[in-house]
Amino acid sequence: MLEGRTGIIFGIANKRSIAWAIAQRFDEAGARLALTYQNERLGENVRELAATLRHPPLVLPCDVTEESQIEAVFETLAREFRHLDFLIHSIAFAPREDLEGAFLETSREGYRIAHEVSVFSLIALARRAAPLMAERGGSIVTLTYLGSERVMPGYNVMGVAKAALESTVKYLAAELGPKGIRVNALSPGPIKTLAASGVPGFSRMLKHVAQTSPLRRNTDPAEVADAALFFVSPLSRGITGEILFVDGGYHIMGMTMAESSGEG
Numbered sequence: 001m002l003e004g005r006t007g008i009i010f011g012i013a014n015k016r017s018i019a020w021a022i023a024q025r026f027d028e029a030g031a032r033l034a035l036t037y038q039n040e041r042l043g044e045n046v047r048e049l050a051a052t053l054r055h056p057p058l059v060l061p062c063d064v065t066e067e068s069q070i071e072a073v074f075e076t077l078a079r080e081f082r083h084l085d086f087l088i089h090s091i092a093f094a095p096r097e098d099l100e101g102a103f104l105e106t107s108r109e110g111y112r113i114a115h116e117v118s119v120f121s122l123i124a125l126a127r128r129a130a131p132l133m134a135e136r137g138g139s140i141v142t143l144t145y146l147g148s149e150r151v152m153p154g155y156n157v158m159g160v161a162k163a164a165l166e167s168t169v170k171y172l173a174a175e176l177g178p179k180g181i182r183v184n185a186l187s188p189g190p191i192k193t194l195a196a197s198g199v200p201g202f203s204r205m206l207k208h209v210a211q212t213s214p215l216r217r218n219t220d221p222a223e224v225a226d227a228a229l230f231f232v233s234p235l236s237r238g239i240t241g242e243i244l245f246v247d248g249g250y251h252i253m254g255m256t257m258a259e260s261s262g263e264g
């Protein structure tokens, strides 16, 4: 489905990363990829993973808080790919203290960092990607979470950042739509990854979703990757500014059947 298409994926930390499941799926679908890593410590993982793909990807450093690194990535893409068909933004970060403590105690610096890394980065990357997508259109996809609209224990400032991210998706979609560039978000259920390990009580969250979601199980990263494939393929050509849940239906539930029968 992606034969002859080029794209870049931000946010692989290790083999559990959602971005890695997406990279594998897109590689199978025939895409030519660029993968980025945040720092040299993670770079080794990413290079090792990249070597297992069928089509050797470009592997580039990019800490999204460094404008010069973002610039360097897009200069390389312009030179090597010329055109960019898709961009996957799978990046989020908040200081651990700001997730563990009371929300009321959120620090000024923690709030700033969470929004810079998890939200502003999407604007910064989209700004650079847009000129490379101008010729034949493109698709930008980010990753969000239900904690943006419902209170999840331990998600705190990250929930607020995800709300800003979802709004950012809509503003970008409105502005880039006339250029043939679509912007959407995927909202997976909880998945055990490095980022998730920073969320207090995460294991309980996994268990709760497996017991109460309509599909009665947790989200598999491969399911998120398939939805990402949909968003970067022409199958979704009429869709932009959308938040698509890939969570076994968890987000539709009010009260569970077990709770209503007094068993829950």
Ligand code: 0WD
Residues within 6 Å of the ligand: 011, 012, 013, 014, 016, 017, 018, 019, 037, 038, 042, 062, 063, 064, 065, 089, 090, 091, 092, 093, 117, 143, 144, 145, 146, 187, 188, 189, 190, 191, 192, 193, 194, 195, 196
């Ligand atoms: O349950 C989950 N795992 C869910 C994750 C449910 C719903 C949504 N998501 C979202 C996350 O919020 C994030 O936006 O999916 C996205 C990907 O997260 P992931 O795959 O769960 O986690 P991980 O494998 O840790 O990838 C996120 C990576 C970082 O990892 P760590 O844990 O080392 O912070 O984002 C990258 C980094 O590799 N990252 C950065 N990349 C460039 N510059 C930066 C930065 N400054 N900071 C973090």
